Amino acid sequence: MVLVLLPQTVCKGAIVKCNIGDPLAFRHKYFQSGNLTIGGIISQIFIFSNQITFERHPSQELDDEVMVLTQTYQHILALAFAVKEINEHPQILSNVSLGFQIYNSHFSATWAYRASLELLSSQGFTPNYKCDMQKNLIAVIGGPSSNIFLQMATILGTYKFPQVAYGSASVTHNGMQTVLLHQMFPNGEHQYRGILKLLLQFRWTWIGVITLDDDSAEGFVQKVLPVYTRWGVCYDFIVKLPQITFSSGITGMIQDSFGILQVIMKSTANVLIIHGEIHTIMVLRMLNHLSEFEDTQMKIKGKVWIMTAQMDFTSLPIQRNWAIDFIHGALSFAIHSEELLEFQKFLQIRNPYSEKEDGFIRDFWKQTFLCEFPTSIIDQQVGKICTGEEKLESLPESIFEMRMTGHSYSIYNAVYAVAHALQSMQSSTLQQRTMMDEGRWKLLNQHPWKFYYLLRDVSFNNSAGEKVSFDQNGEILAGFDIINWVTFPNQSFQRVKVGKTDPQTPSDKGLSVCKDAITWPSRFNQALPLSLCNDNCQPGHSKRKKEGEPFCCYDCPPCPEGKISDQKDMDICFQCPEDQYPNPEQNVCIPKKISFLSYGEPLGISLAILALSFSFMTVLVLWVFVKHQDTPIVKANNQNLTYTLLVSLLLCFLCALLFIGQPVKVMCLLQQPAFGIIFSVAISCILAKTITVVLAFMATKPGSRMRKWLGKRLTNTIVLSCCFIQACMCIIWLATTPPFLDVDMFTMHEEIILQCNEGSAIMFYCVLGFMGFLAFISFTVAFLARKLPDTFNETKFITFSMLVFCSVWLSFIPTYLSSKGKYMVAVEIFSILSSSFGLLACIFSPKCYVIVMRPEVKNRSLLIRRN
The missing domain is CATH 1.20.1070 (Rhopdopsin 7-helix transmembrane proteins)
Structure with missing residues (x-):
């Protein structure tokens, strides 16, 4: 869950210095840059005390020991990189530079509300009290967890502060709190429609569903899954992942995990949809690790995971060496992103000794490279020393990815969107006159909601050449990429783009997938996995529902005599045309032979010879x-x-x-x-x-x-x-x-009888x-x-x-x-x-x-x- 705040500063050259989040909970500096400071709340950066807890009341102090989710450190670097590019680009903001502040919400509503209130005060924790104009809030960038948007919108929406979400938002656009919300996450309907098309395209009609225990997942189960059911998809199970806790409830969490593990492995569904958030992969890794202590049949391998775009690869330091092969062959939806080569260069030059302004880098470096920064000669003699020569590109992707992830790409575009909105404000004649006359941006300070309209109208091409703009609901106009996960024994993985969804195309063509490019789990030997309640009804059979079972489960009785089914899983058998008949397997219609007593068959020859002999x-x-x-x-x-x-x-x-002989009209009249x-x-x-x-x-x-x-x-x-x-x-x-020539198609099963009808x-x-x-x-x-x-x-x-x-x-x-x-x-x-x-x-x-x-x-x- 990330909130990134965008306050404004009006003193040229001023540097806003403050600790990250609550000074009792954090012992870090923040990135300092220029005149205009961007601040925010980031809670992917997990800070723990020795007691290791996810939630802690702001009044409780934390020790100096810090654990960092190394994968989400890239989000901070994406923010810093975007600010750096904008500050070095004079054509975007002239005479103004950007800075930022970072806050951690700890996946806690308490921390999210506290951070939102802190943004409304200039010093300390005194809401609505501003003694100076050094930290005037312009906009907030938050994400990626969906719950945090509603929490921060409850506070910030009251004051009409524009908010930019870079994760999915579970809120609607009908409340005062959410009307000022912009989303860097595309419309979720496109994602859910894409998942449905993916299931139908691969004919996966028997699936399992795994969700988090939150409001967003509840909405998915209540509103989206019934739509899937109407399209012929049914569910073997729908389970909720246990709440992550490292306190007294850890025993119950493990018991719940084993229960979910048994449900997954006993299921006959080969395809599992998991609707989660960015930290859900950590829970899945925990389930997979627990399965290592059970029978080999309990391992959660051999399933095709379909993951939503809200998810991303994250892990705790203790999960560093845990296996990741369970996601081999998985398919995930991801926010569409383009490659930024300059960002990779930005990462390659990171060094804990030269980056003095980066308050996270040393903790990140120690946990990533498993080394220590010596503070004395004695420390240098114990353990591995961090030299600063370590390279991020040498790390496996399970620890740190060099390529910008979808969430980082959204943060990058969010910062640029705010910058372009500021550029539009700066170019306004009225605002220019206000700045010249007053020396401050009082107009925007008094009416922050006006910045919302400037942000809504933003449209620009980023450095990757991709157009960024919002629709009338404040959602970014973009689609989703379909990613295939390929893992390797050295804890590395590769994200292979195998398809995409395009919301601009008609709904029946909105999904494109390259089947040949997909790597499936090893269990299927590169054959397309099947996920059915039972085997397909082969041609020649029809489906008959099993009593007490979901509609995807059915028996396959043979077609009744005289009827066929020429495709798999047909609901009913059908009659052949009049001039055709079913083959013995009852899966194809064979043209009937025209039958009459001819001179070319033994019976006709015998009778003719007998007649001539007599x-x-x-x-x-x-x-x-x-x-x-x-x-x-x-x-x-x-x-x-x-x-x-x-x-x-x-x-x-x-x-x-x-x-x-073959009957003709004259013959019929004479016979x-x-x-x-x-x-x-x-x-x-x-x-x-x-x-x-x-x-x-x-x-x-x-x-x-x-x-x-x-x-x-x-x-x-x-x-x-x-x-x-x-x-x-x-x-x-x-x-x-009179007698007449007649064609009888029904008397004989396999023949069309050409005969003379007596007439009367x-x-x-x-x-x-x-x-x-x-x-x-x-x-x-x-x-x-x-x-x-x-x-x-x-x-x-x-x-x-x-x-x-x-x-x-x-x-x-x-x-x-x-x-x-x-x-x-x-x-x-x-x-x-x-x-x-x-x-x-x-x-x-x-x-x-x-x-x-x-x-x-x-x-x-x-x-x-x-x-």
């Missing part, structure tokens, strides 16, 4: 009957009906070929009507044959009148009437709901029903006439053929309805071929056998004699 057999039978047309066995039972039946059976076999009409002709011929046989035997009886019905007229009437009825039904079918199932079954009716009549008549003499009739063969025919088509219906796709077509073709072949074999095979194999039987006289 057709050839039918032609052969027809040739045999034509060749032997003069024989009694051919002439018996109406020769023309026999030829008509054979031709219709031939067409039945060839009709089956209409069902094979069922042709099948129905041709089969009706065949069955009507059989019916006519059966009726003719029955009538012929009835006509042989004496006095029978049935003889007049015998002849071609009856058979032709039967055949033509049956065909006419079937043809009429087919015409009505084609005229109303009623008409289709009416056609089949009429054929069945004719077959039933034929079967009935043949069955009744089965006992007629065998030589002169074929009723037994017709009976058996009709039995085969009816059996085929009765089994066809359930088989057809239970089949899918091209197999429905195959069932119908097989029924056509088998029923047709049944008629051909049962009726004509006995006759062909007699004609070919028993030619003597076909003689009419022999037949009569046998009878």
Whole structure:
């Protein structure tokens, strides 16, 4: 926590001399420079007595022994360096030089309030009492802890003194105390938004959160974390770090530390967000050091730390040799800064023997280089002597960094901002006239709030070439750098810039990170760490929330049948497009194959060969009957009906070929009507044959009148009437709901069925029903006439053929309805071929056998004699 005060002096050449902070607590001088003196409060410089305590009431005295946080000594040097540059730059402030005072707040509200009150008095500790004008306050630079701003604003805001904060401020801009506050720390919303984008970019949705036990951290938990939750981030734990104490509460602090350590190491979260202040790293180092005394599994290594920009590397002298490898691979947000080479040169020439005005350097030097400054010849014989030849650049970064840190860079810019505001005041015509007439800056002394407006309008380019300006809320217009921490065995580390946030760009592009430049903790072997409550749901599965667990924890059941998920962690599975189907793993959609009964597959070839073979057999039978047309066995039972039946059976076999091949519109229109009409002709011929046989035997009886019905007229009437009825039904079918080319995408899982749709199932079954009716009549008549003499009739063969025919088509219906796709077509073709072949074999095979194999039987006289 740092407060830096900017009082003004009006006597040219005057040097303000005072001790740092409370003279009872500090035994140091301060930097002296020029006419205008800058003073302030810095509490990163930890001052301890032999009892070692962080908080001490101002009335309590401290011994001369001092412990200095060596890393924050750079903040003082950044302040001195900025003052030195400004004083050596005559174009910024002419005829005026700057100086400063430093106060320590000890992370204590008591010390912060006391220092703020001291700034309001000219001598000692008498608020509102000013006996001279030697220490007139212009502005205060404070930081980096957030609590100190509210504490100092409570006092200084009442007197309307401008304040510049170089750390994050947890206060809002709606109170009288904070309206005069300027922040060198960018808007914290940009940082929190950047952390969220970082989590989402790396898909870290299962994290742990560690905070301090203060108001700033409470605001982070109450306001920021719920926003992260809405974006799909959830938390394994949220814990508070123990309060740092070195007094009677040390036992409780250690117990709390072990409790936090167990929570961290038992957590399955690989990413931890730590919201802290500049001294938080000291607490983390303590936790890591405590883990060395426990089981190796308790060490806090192998976690990816995401640290806020308020934090920085600090350590106590007793932590000098403690391991720092636990932060290897960590990511931290940092105030954007540029390299100042002149500052490094300024550090390189520091020497405890030549820098007489630096009241901190000897304590810093002793603790840094572990040496002593001898005060006598006896002292020179004991321990290591500080020669002054030691070099700061030889120190590891864990002790002192040569490169200006983000907080030091903010202090540097804060001093320049105040200087440029003073320059604006100095150039004012009214102020120039006041100075000339009165010899003092009474106007600013009486109205310090006017300096606030000059400070708010400041805009300049610093020595690194970076523009510095404030927005309407008094916050610096800047972004954050994303730093990757790389540690080395010699207690050194390197801050590698791997990204940045830019508040000027759209929110969806405000974060840029170079993933390849990041060094991850050694545990991950340079692979991108995963931080999930459970493994990702792989493609082919979907997320299902676990009862009683955070929403980031879920099961991964497989997708239901017919659905897929093609990405990881999908909430629901989805259906494939109609022309695609899921693969066995259910993670991709495969285009469906177009399916139809083709000549290129074994089933289609087999049926086609079978149809052609039966057709050839039918032609052969027809040739045999034509060749032997003069024989009694051919002439018996109406020769023309026999030829008509054979031709219709031939067409039945060839009709089956209409069902094979890729369906087209014409084929669909012809298939069922042709099948129905041709089969009706065949069955009507059989019916006519059966009726003719029955009538012929009835006509042989004496006095029978049935003889007049015998002849071609009856058979032709039967055949033509049956065909006419079937043809009429087919015409009505084609005229109303004709068959059409159909694409069925749903019946088969992996196929698109290209088929001919009957159009009207009623008409289709009416056609089949009429054929069945004719077959039933034929079967009935043949069955009744089965006992007629065998030589002169074929009723037994017709009976058996009709039995085969009816059996085929009765089994066809359930088989057809239970089949899918091209197999429905195959069932119908097989029924056509088998029923047709049944008629051909049962009726004509006995006759062909007699004609070919028993030619003597076909003689009419022999037949009569046998009878």
